[in-house]
Amino acid sequence: MKKYTIEFEEKNGRFYSNEIPQNHFFKLLKNIKKDKPRLITATGFANSGGDFFIYYHFEIMKQIYTFRTSLIDNKAMTISAVFPGASWIERELSELYEIKFDKKLTALFHLN
Secondary structure: EOOOOEEEEEEOOOOOEEEEEEHHHHHHHHHHHHOEEEEEEEEEOOOOOOOEEEEHHHHHHHOOEEEEOOOEEEEEEEEOOOOOOHHHHHHHHHHHOOOOHHHHHHHOOOOO
């Protein structure tokens, strides 16, 4: 399924997912903002190769979208400027996994 200018893997006609590089993540957030998304949560996951990913789970028009993004040098951009509720989730991920949520990355990608 193509929505928000990217392809999504569809599961059960209601759940959609895709991997989004951090340098494209702000564009995606700007695109979905018009549909009044609800941030459900974010989760962290490390694969067996030691790569770490953050999964952002949104409800948009009664459908669930999961966006996976990888870290850059154990850093991720904060989305709390757009979704204030994310600050609690980001703080927890930071404490559990020592991820640095960098406002400079956010500014670099023009999220603010």
